[in-house]
Amino acid sequence: MRVLAITPNVAIDRTLDVPGFAAGAVWRARSASVVCGGKGINVARAVIALGHTATCAGLVGGHGGRLATEAAAAEGLQSAWTPIAGESRTCVIVVSGGEATVINEPGPAVAADEWARFVADVSRAAATADAVCLSGSMPGKIAGMAIVDLVRAAARHGAPVWVDCSGEALATASAARPFGIKVNADEAGALLARPITGWQQAAAAAATMVADGVSVATVTLGAEGAALACGAGTWIARPPRLRAVSAVGSGDAFLAGLMIGWGHGDRPDAALRLATAAGAANALQATARIDSADVTRLGAETEVFGPVRAG
Amino acid sequence: MRVLAITPNVAIDRTLDVPGFAAGAVWRARSASVVCGGKGINVARAVIALGHTATCAGLVGGHGGRLATEAAAAEGLQSAWTPIAGESRTCVIVVSGGEATVINEPGPAVAADEWARFVADVSRAAATADAVCLSGSMPGKIAGMAIVDLVRAAARHGAPVWVDCSGEALATASAARPFGIKVNADEAGALLARPITGWQQAAAAAATMVADGVSVATVTLGAEGAALACGAGTWIARPPRLRAVSAVGSGDAFLAGLMIGWGHGDRPDAALRLATAAGAANALQATARIDSADVTRLGAETEVFGPVRAG
Missing domain, CATH: 3.40.1190.20 (Ribokinase)
Structure with missing residues (x-):
């Protein structure tokens, strides 16, 4: 791709x-x-x-x-x-x-x-x-x-x-009306003018964005996972617990996994799994990078539920 | 000059x-x-x-x-x-x-x-x-x-x-053996391997550096003022109390005043007064800048004592 x-x-x-x-004060890097x-x-x-x-x-x-x-x-x-x-x-x-x-x-x-x-x-x-x-x-x-x-x-x-x-x-x-939207809970909350603090609200927010005209919407919840909505329904994913080093860039890795999973014609749940695993893999590194072996391993350990009833 | x-x-x-x-966290400038x-x-x-x-x-x-x-x-x-x-x-x-x-x-x-x-x-x-x-x-x-x-x-x-x-x-x-040295109390303390926390110690440190071979030595004490030693003796200066905005660059303004005062052939106490006033004037600004009107005013309000007995 x-x-x-x-x-x-x-x-x-x-x-x-x-x-x-x-x-405060003066520091030397x-x-x-x-x-x-x-x-x-x-x-x-x-x-x-x-x-x-x-x-x-x-x-x-x-x-x-x-x-x-x-x-x-x-x-x-x-x-x-x-x-x-x-x-x-x-x-x-x-x-x-x-x-x-x-x-x-x-x-x-x-x-x-x-x-x-x-x-x-x-x-x-x-x-x-x-x-x-x-x-x-x-x-x-x-x-x-x-x-x-x-x-x-x-x-x-x-x-x-x-x-x-x-x-x-x-x-x-x-x-x-882009094809897809990938946002975190804070951004989705600001867009829809309502607080998004858990899976149910994230799933509902994603479904609302699809109802509003995009084909696929995902709302990420950090270490808790993410929700994905599309015409076929809404799914939620939960990565395994891991020792995060830095979450900087995890949202970007999630989006990379999502585009690739979706582009392969995978089912929505498989695309969400790859995205979630890529975001989790990024959190294992000090900088915004992923190791594909981590993605494979974490993808197998990620739980995906759905289609769920949102809202 | x-x-x-x-x-x-x-x-x-x-x-x-x-x-x-x-x-910690992510900030937007x-x-x-x-x-x-x-x-x-x-x-x-x-x-x-x-x-x-x-x-x-x-x-x-x-x-x-x-x-x-x-x-x-x-x-x-x-x-x-x-x-x-x-x-x-x-x-x-x-x-x-x-x-x-x-x-x-x-x-x-x-x-x-x-x-x-x-x-x-x-x-x-x-x-x-x-x-x-x-x-x-x-x-x-x-x-x-x-x-x-x-x-x-x-x-x-x-x-x-x-x-x-x-x-x-x-x-x-x-x-x-440069002509002059301008350091703050921490730097002088590290050079001479002894703590410098007040005027008497600053004056003694400056005098030591002159004894070691430089012509003029100054040790600054932030808002407390500075000491200057040279062949003619040792002087100390105390700027007026002022509402400091940022001391970043005050030592550099001090050195500018010192070089100019010394270059004019002023007496040591006059050069120290100009240096101290320039450093104080810098503290009135958010960035490393001085206003010459501030320097003139603060110079008149700065107290200079000496020659003092150092050490």
Whole structure:
């Protein structure tokens, strides 16, 4: 399978090792590592780890953008970047003992003509994709309807488009009726304006999104698992208990597994199982990475129930 | 006066506004601002604010280095950078309410031939300087004696060389007998292997450094003030009580005032007064900046005592 993973707000991820870190005072990082960052980049890495092909698309600009794209090329990621004048943002991940502190910057301003070029680039790259995902935040201030153009451009050649974003961007992207939505409980709660704290509510939320016009909706609940709804019904999955090292990137690995499972024509429960196992496998690593052997093992240990009655 | 301000480990300073920041969890910065960073850069800004001329020297590399040098040029800083292959580091300053959390990265590796070019560049730039300062950390791992070459190159044309660094770099730089040393109480304590917690100990430490071969030594005590020792004796200064906003950069402003006061041929007590007032003026600002009107006012309110009997 060939996946096009779109990250509008590409970042440099700087991971700093700072023993004993706390807020306040001056700290000296023991080491710093730099990779190309953003949710779609994590999805692309997970797609590749699962044995498939991924191309990264996104807006990149300035010296930060060049650093990010060079880092992506150095680790072998295929790409179809769209250059902009603004400086790509930096995300800081401070690792101290087993705990991570993440600080995400808002990202650069994007001009209307830059966004138009991005939409055209995505449309072109989507022509050879079997699935497309749109992940993470929008840089600077993007006029609400601009995301609709992006979702439509991604879908133009018929590949299913999956959306994983939050807040206003999620609301607007949902209005463009993408094929699928992958959100966590907080994001789903904000979208539907109701609290989502357990399986039953997650399943109902996913079913509501399908009733509202998307083909597949998933709502993740962290270590508790996830719910998936589609025309055939609603399923819930529970991964085995595991010793999580870092959940950063687990949602992105989940989406990679979901796109691949769905693209293979698996039954909904099999796609949800692969997605849940990929998300769980990511939690075993300190950074956003998965090991396919972990996915296979955790998939066998994941419990999937359904179709269930939601709501 | 023309000051050459050397920052071996030039940085990008990213200041992030993160309301309610604490360690752990995922945060979204409300805004991010980027400037060229490093202690010598702060010194240069303070020299200019005091009405004099400054040139910045330092090792800069990669995309980060280009971003840092463009930011320096954009704010009008004169420079004589030395390019290296490694990536310049990023320093993160998280501002939350009135509190700052600073995380400094170690910096890139420097090859022997790059260091040799740096020493030659500094020697050339020092030819037109009335004073030279060497501030902050060394990038990567620099062989101990390399700093001696740098101090000697800076002093080759006769301008006084002032050193403000810490740890092993301070010990080695001191062994090269610079004209002056500016350190805080912690750094002086580490150099002399004894605790320095008050004026008497700070004055004694400064006098010890002069006895060990430098012409002028100052030890700063934060809001409490500073001590200065030279051949003519030892003085102590106490700034007025003020509502400090951020002390980040106060030591660098102190050094700028000290070099200018000393270069004017002022008496030691007058140079110490200007240095103390510049450091205090910096504490009134959220970032490392001074307002010359504040310096004048705080200078008049600063108490200077001496010559005192030290030790």
